[in-house]
Amino acid sequence: MIERVCVIGAGTIGSLLAGHLASVCEVSVLTRRDEHAAKLRDHGLRISGKHDLVAAVFATADAAELPDFDIGIFACKALDLDTSAARLAGRASAATMMTVQNGLGAEDVLARHGSWPIISAVTFMSGIRHGDAHVEYELDTATWMGPWAQTATPYATVEELAALMVSGGLAAEPMADLLPAQWSKLIFNSAINTVAAMTELPHVSLFAREDDFGDLGRLVHGLVDEGVAVATAAGVSLHEDPWEMNELAVARGESAHSDYAHRPSMLEDVLAHSPTEVEFITGALVREAARVGVAVPLSTAMYRLVRAREASWSLGRAPAAVVS
Amino acid sequence: MRVCVVGCGAVGSLFAAHLATLDDVEVWAYDVVEEHVAAINAHGLRLTGRAELLAVVKASTDPGAIPPCDFGIVATKSMFTAAAIAATAHAFSDGAVCSVQNGVGNEELIAEHVPRVIRGTTFPAGRVTAPGVVQMDVAGDTWIGPFEERPASSEEVAALADAMTRGGMPAKALADARGAQWTKLIFNAASNPLGALTGLTQGRLCELPATRALISGLVAEGVAVASALGITLDSDPEALIDHSARVAYDHRASMLQDAQAHRRTEVDALNGGIARFGARHGVPTPLNDAMVALISGMERSWELEA
Numbered sequence: 001m002i003e004r005v006c007v008i009g010a011g012t013i014g015s016l017l018a019g020h021l022a023s024v025c026e027v028s029v030l031t032r033r034d035e036h037a038a039k040l041r042d043h044g045l046r047i048s049g050k051h052d053l054v055a056a057v058f059a060t061a062d063a064a065e066l067p068d069f070d071i072g073i074f075a076c077k078a079l080d081l082d083t084s085a086a087r088l089a090g091r092a093s094a095a096t097m098m099t100v101q102n103g104l105g106a107e108d109v110l111a112r113h114g115s116w117p118i119i120s121a122v123t124f125m126s127g128i129r130h131g132d133a134h135v136e137y138e139l140d141t142a143t144w145m146g147p148w149a150q151t152a153t154p155y156a157t158v159e160e161l162a163a164l165m166v167s168g169g170l171a172a173e174p175m176a177d178l179l180p181a182q183w184s185k186l187i188f189n190s191a192i193n194t195v196a197a198m199t200e201l202p203h204v205s206l207f208a209r210e211d212d213f214g215d216l217g218r219l220v221h222g223l224v225d226e227g228v229a230v231a232t233a234a235g236v237s238l239h240e241d242p243w244e245m246n247e248l249a250v251a252r253g254e255s256a257h258s259d260y261a262h263r264p265s266m267l268e269d270v271l272a273h274s275p276t277e278v279e280f281i282t283g284a285l286v287r288e289a290a291r292v293g294v295a296v297p298l299s300t301a302m303y304r305l306v307r308a309r310e311a312s313w314s315l316g317r318a319p320a321a322v323v324s
Numbered sequence: 325m326r327v328c329v330v331g332c333g334a335v336g337s338l339f340a341a342h343l344a345t346l347d348d349v350e351v352w353a354y355d356v357v358e359e360h361v362a363a364i365n366a367h368g369l370r371l372t373g374r375a376e377l378l379a380v381v382k383a384s385t386d387p388g389a390i391p392p393c394d395f396g397i398v399a400t401k402s403m404f405t406a407a408a409i410a411a412t413a414h415a416f417s418d419g420a421v422c423s424v425q426n427g428v429g430n431e432e433l434i435a436e437h438v439p440r441v442i443r444g445t446t447f448p449a450g451r452v453t454a455p456g457v458v459q460m461d462v463a464g465d466t467w468i469g470p471f472e473e474r475p476a477s478s479e480e481v482a483a484l485a486d487a488m489t490r491g492g493m494p495a496k497a498l499a500d501a502r503g504a505q506w507t508k509l510i511f512n513a514a515s516n517p518l519g520a521l522t523g524l525t526q527g528r529l530c531e532l533p534a535t536r537a538l539i540s541g542l543v544a545e546g547v548a549v550a551s552a553l554g555i556t557l558d559s560d561p562e563a564l565i566d567h568s569a570r571v572a573y574d575h576r577a578s579m580l581q582d583a584q585a586h587r588r589t590e591v592d593a594l595n596g597g598i599a600r601f602g603a604r605h606g607v608p609t610p611l612n613d614a615m616v617a618l619i620s621g622m623e624r625s626w627e628l629e630a
Contacts, residue, residue: 198521199621206624213603214596219617222610301541301611304534305618308522315528 002160006030006069006092008084009076010040010059012127013100015135017073019047020168022055028066029059030087032080037061039132049127049136051169063087071161072097074110078280081106085113092116096157098145102189102265103280104182104288107148117153119161120178121145122185125170126262139252139262142171144185144239146178180239187227188242190282191220192249193266194302197276197309202261205250219298220246226296227285233292266306273313278306325487328352328393328415330408331400332360332369332383334450335424337458339397341369342491344379349487352390353383354412361385363456373450374460375492387411395484396421397444398434402593405433413437420476422468422484426578427593428509428601431471441471442481445505448493449578465494467558469501503558510546510561513594514539515568517615519577520589520622527573530565538611539565545609546598552605579619586626591619 004026007018018027022045029045031037040059047053060066072092076084078101088097091114098119099106107118124141145162147153158174165172175181192203195216201207210217224242231238250261269276282303289296325348329340332353344351353369355361364383371377384390396416400408402425409421422442423430435441447464468485470476481497488495498504518529518538529535543561550557568575582589595612602609 195618195621198618200625201621201628204628206621213599213613214592214616214620216617216621219614222614297541297610298614301538301614304538305518305521308518308524308529308532308535308538311532311534312523312528315524 002070002157002164004028004067004069005071005073005164006066006095008072008074008088009080010036010045010132011075011077012129012135013123013125014073014075015045015129016047016125016127016137017075017100017165017170018057019045019053019055019135020051020170021165022057022168023053024164024168026067027055027057028069029057030063030066030084031059031061034061036132043133046134047137048130048134049138050140051137063091066091068092069095071095072116074099074101074106077101078103078106078277079275081109082112085110089113096153096161098161100143101280102185102193102277104186104284105280107150111150115151117151117157118148119145119153119158120148120182122178122182124185140171142173144173144175144178144181146175146181148178175239179236183227183231183234183236184238184240184242184245186281186285187224187231187238188245189264190227190285190299190302191223191242192246193264193276194278194282194306195220195223196264196267197270197278198302198305200267200271202263202267203249204261208247208250222298223302226289226294226299230285230289230292230294230296233294234288270306270309275310276306278303278310282306325395325483326350326352326391326393327395327397327487328354328390328412329381330354330396330398330412330421331404332364332381333399333401334452334458335446335448336397336399337369337452338371338375338448338450338460339399339424339488339493340381341371341377341379341458342375342493343487344369344381344491345377346487346491349491351379351381352393353381354385354387354390354408355383356385357455358385359455360452363454367456370457371450372453372457372459374463387414390415392417393419395419395480396438398423398425398430400425401588402427402430402590403588405430406436409434409437420480420484422476424466425593426509426512426590428505428597429593432473435471435474439474440476440480441474442468442476442484443471443501443505444468445501445508447508465496467496467498467501467504469498502553502555506546506550506553506555507557507559507561507564509594509597510543510550510557511564511568513546513598513612513615514542514561515565516577516579516589517591517595517619518542519580520583521618523580525573525580526575526577527569530569541611542595542615545602545607545612549598549602549605549607549609552607553601583622588623589619591616595619
């Protein structure tokens with residue numbers, strides 16, 4: 001029986017999980033910064049947007065202070081997973097852990113730090129972080145979760161956690177085999193995130209338009225086709241067609257009267273000059289393509305462009321622009 | 325000889341001012357920027373940097389004011405070619421018009437309006453630093469030749485090259501100027517969009533393995549299209565890239581400058597040109613197509629911010 005959940009990493013996704021789950025079970029949160037934990041303890045965790053609530057959570061930046069828990073959810077960015085997992089090494093030996101990172105390989109990173117049963121998950125929900133103790137629930141789309149095949153995680157545990165998330169107000173769907181869903185999201189993410197990062201466009205309807213030469217949808221479709229070819233060669237039959245996911249997402253995110261649309265996380269990272277998750281997403285796809293012998297020139301180009309953009313921040317700008 | 329420069333920005337001003345130093349050439353300039361035109365008429369057209377001179381040029385924002393000319397030199401950004409030549413075509417009804425613009429496809433647009441066309445490629449570059457004042461940053465050669473579909477005569481091509489050269493802008497008259505044009509096109513299309521997308525200078529683009537590999541991929545597509553068109557390049561674009569990394573290490577490609585200033589870029593005439601000619605001859609150009617999509621998407625993002 002799941003009574004206590006610990007969320008490791010209280011960014012946007014971690015906060016949405018913690019805030020909702022706190023209405024149906026005991027929730028503890030492990031943060032990186034002391035002041036972040038203090039704010040959560042003092043003010044509670046506010047969720048606005050799709051839902052409106054303030055959740056009481058136990059928060060600390062010191063893993064030794066964490067109470068026991070049945071489920072640990074690693075909700076940090078892929079780049080921080082190794083460091084976060086190390087903080088839990090040797091602890092919570094009876095717990096089951098869940099990863100929700102973008103891309104591929106999070107389970108392997110986590111497994112290096114403990115012998116916990118692992119649940120794989122991909123999430124499509126999104127939010128906007130307004131502060132340490134306030135997150136806006138933007139897209140209330142599902143989290144898909146399944147037992148990681150390399151640890152004999154009981155499917156019943158996955159079903160129970162999914163049911164708990166649903167009763168807390170989140171959308172969650174258990175799956176006996178998550179790989180088809182994980183790959184659907186990987187392919188979708190790789191195309192949408194890299195194109196958004198390079199064009200600095202949020203996920204607007206242009207991403208699905210392919211009427212004329214130069215239309216962005218043609219590039220997105222080309223990237224998706226490459227990803228599907230890699231999945232097929234790797235023996236994965238996809239849960240959803242990533243191109244249809246793209247069409248659905250832009251239809252949902254944008255109305256005829258507004259160009260408002262979701263900003264993919266890689267675009268946020270590029271605008272903030274933070275390292276992106278491209279290595280775990282498009283980098284993972286390109287490496288898998290090489291392993292199964294599929295050519296992915298467009299994905300390779302996007303991967304190189306994002307890496308080069310990251311490199312430009314540390315190399316610094318050239319002499320000042322003459323802007324007329 | 326009477327010449328009108330159509331589009332008297334940086335490159336147009338370099339030609340206008342140098343030609344105006346010749347006693348036997350009368351130079352007119354058509355441009356849409358009022359302050360620039362007014363300054364040229366009031367104080368002359370001044371060049372600084374690699375050339376120091378003050379030239380008498382008759383400038384106008386009114387195409388109707390331009391008298392019949394022997395030659396036109398079109399130097400607008402490529403997205404303004406059609407409008408600029410449509411407005412000024414009357415002055416060239418018995419003349420020859422030469423493009424010195426970036427990319428490919430400009431001569432075809434010009435040929436819709438005037439009887440005789442010259443294909444041109446130029447390397448000199450500069451920037452407008454104040455109304456009526458242009459700094460010449462880069463000196464270099466110009467290659468011109470008859471445009472195959474509506475050719476100017478070889479005598480006209482030779483006369484224009486001679487005037488440019490005597491004026492201080494060295495130009496070579498060629499029977500086939502496509503090789504020079506495609507060499508520069510492939511060079512620009514391989515480096516310009518990458519600069520705009522990554523923010524890296526020319527030198528960094530060439531030395532980072534990731535971007536160098538992209539450059540080579542883009543060059544290979546352009547070379548394949550040129551080859552399908554039966555064009556012999558006049559030098560290896562890869563060698564030009566290496567050369568540019570040495571002589572222009574800190575140079576920000578013009579498309580990067582455009583991107584930073586949120587000005588519409590010339591991607592349609594560069595990568596779009598390679599892609600269009602490729603499509604016509606059955607040569608796939610997926611990387612050039614991707615550059616058009618990404619740069620066009622980036623341009624769209626500026627409208628969303630506005």
